[in-house]
Amino acid sequence: MSRLVVSNLSINRAELPVVTSVDLIAESGAISVVxxxxxxxxxxxxxxxxxxxxxxxxxxxxxxxxxxxxxPGTRSREGLAHVEQGRTVFRQLTTDENLRVSLHPGADMAEAYALFPELLQRRAVKASLLSGGEQQMLVIARALLTRPKVLLIDEMSAGLAPVIVTRLMTAVRKLADDGLAVLLVEQFAALALSIGNRAYVMSRGRVVYDGDCAKLRQSPDELHRLYLGGTEVPAEAN
Ligand SMILES: Nc1ncnc2c1ncn2[C@@H]1O[C@H](COP(=O)(O)OP(=O)(O)OP(=O)(O)O)[C@@H](O)[C@H]1O
Incomplete structure (x- = not known):
């Protein structure tokens, strides 16, 4: 069992506060949605x-x-993997080569292909020639081969067709079920809430909701209000 605990975290950009006093948790077997x-x-x-x-x-x-x-290298060795926005594949390398460069001792290429059998058929193809969905599968699979405890995923669905997004969400759910702690930043709120466990909603750098995914999914009006800049953290979340 692993647990990422973030307490009172603040981050500035160009000396201006962009993240303020954020508390959150991601733990083995669960998806925390942001x-x-x-x-x-x-x-x-x-x-x-x-x-x-x-x-x-x-x-x-x-x-x-x-x-x-x-x-960053130390954080990675301690078990943190970050799937960044923008599908950062090595474009001139094949699918297989992309996976191989991320392979950490103790990891097995078969794990990546078991998660995304789609990639097996594309193993000798240059990453630049893969579809957007396949490239996203590849970067998630690469992160898996670093043997993380905690997987951070940033907007994996950007620009992809709904059927591909559903496929990716199913794979991420499986990773959590197999024991990973997942922190998922997502724009497809309804879909993310349907696979997630704990939800955090941020507004202007602060967490304005911390609670159950299922509960928030049943309250689209509440979600809408929070997106528009709600400032109350519901009592049941504390
Ligand atoms: N490199 C940067 N330098 C200065 N300000 C930045 C930089 N990157 C982002 N910001 C600012 O920080 C704030 C938060 O941006 P951030 O990208 O973290 O938000 P986000 O919630 O991920 O949004 P999105 O869904 O659009 O990606 C914004 O006001 C943005 O303009």
Missing amino acids: LGANGAGKTTLLEGLSGIIPVAGGTIAIDGRELQNAR
């Missing part, structure tokens, strides 16, 4: 967690081990 309008600070939050940008205050811990001052 929702929020454009500019709410979701990508900044993930970049601060994986160490792409420095944090201004607060703590980031995996299984009690604090990482907020560690370099």
Whole structure:
């Protein structure tokens, strides 16, 4: 069992606060979904967690081990993997080569192909020639081969057809069911809430909702209000 615990985290961009006093948890077997309008600070939050940008205050811990001052490589070795926005494949390498460069000791290429059998048929194809959905499968599979405890995923569905998004969501649910802790930033709110366990909604850098995915899914009006900048954290979430 692994647990990412983020406490009182603040992150600045160009010296302005973009993430303010965020508390959240992601744990083995569960998907924590992070929702929020454009500019709410979701990508900044993930970049601060994986160490792409420095944090201004607060703590980031995996299984009690604090990482907020560690370099990205150390955070990765401690079990944090970040699937960034924009499908960052090595375009000139084949699918198989892309996977191989991420292969950590103890990981097995078969795990990647078991998660996405679609990639097996495309193993000798250059990544630049894969479809958007296949490229997204590839970056998720690559992250898996680093043997993470906690997987951060940033808007994996951007620009993809609904049928592909559903396929990706099913795969991410399976990863959580197999024991990973997943923190999923997503724009397809309804779909993310249908596979997630715990939901966080961010507005202007702060968490304005912390509660059950199922509960929020049943309250589209509440979700809409939160997206528009609601500031109350519901009592049952505390
Ligand atoms: N490199 C940067 N330098 C300065 N400000 C930035 C930078 N990147 C983002 N910001 C600002 O930080 C705020 C949060 O942006 P961020 O991308 O984290 O939000 P987001 O919730 O992920 O939005 P989106 O859904 O549009 O990706 C925005 O006001 C944005 O303009």
